[in-house]
Amino acid sequence: MNATSETIEYLDPTCPRTGGDLVVPAVGTLQGKVIAFLNNGWSSFAKIGERMHGALKERHGIKEMRTYAIPSAMPPAAGLLDRVAAECDAAVVGMAN
């Protein structure tokens, strides 16, 4: 042990936190964009979706919001995210409840 009579040295058990760099470019303006809404099945999230749809339409002028069903607490079916990326400009993703 690296210790004097007064000091004990130990190793940090945590991992350094990496920066939160964007992995895709920000969408910028929402005007005229198609927005995906990935609904994870929580009734609370469905209500949020309704309100967001209204706000995005009225305040930001989106063209359309398309809703996709994803499972709660687990990854979506294979290919769904690729489909969303192909059909929409940005997405609101239900991660929790």
Place this chain on the structure above:
Amino acid sequence: MEVSALMSRRLRVAGTFEAVFDDMYAKGFTDGLPVIPPTEESVAAMLAGAQVGADEVIAVVPPDNPSVTAEKAAINAVMAGCLPEYFPVVLAALKAVAEPGFNLLGVQATTNPVAPVLVINGPIRNDLNINCRRGCLGPGWRANATIGRALRLTLMNCGGCPPGDIDKAIHGMPGKFTFCFGELEEDSPWEPLHVERGMSREQNAVTAFGGQGTQNILAFFRSPEGIVHVVADGMRCYGYNGYLRALGNPLIVMTPGHARIFAQHGWDKKRIKHELFTQAQIPRSHIPSEQQLLTPVYVDHSPDQMCLPCESEDDIAIVVAGGPEAYHVTYIPSFGNTALSTEEILVPQRSGQ
């Protein structure tokens, strides 16, 4: 190995071991129980136990998703109280839970009381004195207690998932401290779990389940039909997550005594699983039709249609362990949004072996 090869930040505390624990607790590094200070020497010894390089990446652990090295796992294993010879099991467990099907992100962050349940198979159970017998799910065995704890500390510290914060478990459960036991292969009439999963008896393996605590079922019947009936009745609770999605791996921990009764009557695991799967189903009419906060897969079932505890009978796992008496069966309900994951334990060859 040279301790200088260890890359982790060094932290210094003036005073005693108690002061180190106070410091680590204050920094959020512990599960609340005392830990062994992970010094350079003890971490190097832990790595030597698996003959693995400090910088070898073992797994990516959500939600922070860092690449967790053997060094970080070794630090947490020292803290948990592991002996170096346990470390290959810890590494295999970490790889098992990092498999995509296990859905570690969900297990880590959910409001459910879920933790990895580790079942150890193979000769290593006896080499490490992993308890497979009486009290195997309880206290008293260093290997059981510290291997499971090492995994949990690694997941908390490296994944960035402190309890009560990112770990959103509403109540949590004691198995979030540690949840590890061995299968009593020697007293089982059937193939052990890892052989069912495609390995040989001579291989060492860990299988991880996303389990939600233990439910004791007192099964005093002496016929297979009676035992299956009472176990299925314990499983048949639509509040368990498995019914929500008809997914997951319900885990039955059966004593050698009960297993012997089944075997004497010619019942194999497949037949038991079939009966449990059939009898644990619940008619849709039994469940209130009002809207739930989360929409279950059975929402549009007709009243007489059955709701399933998991997707198929093959998803039910049966493990023989515990004391010999044919008294109690332990049922470990599944988180549901998770699939069991088996990983071989790679035990290094020692000189002279």
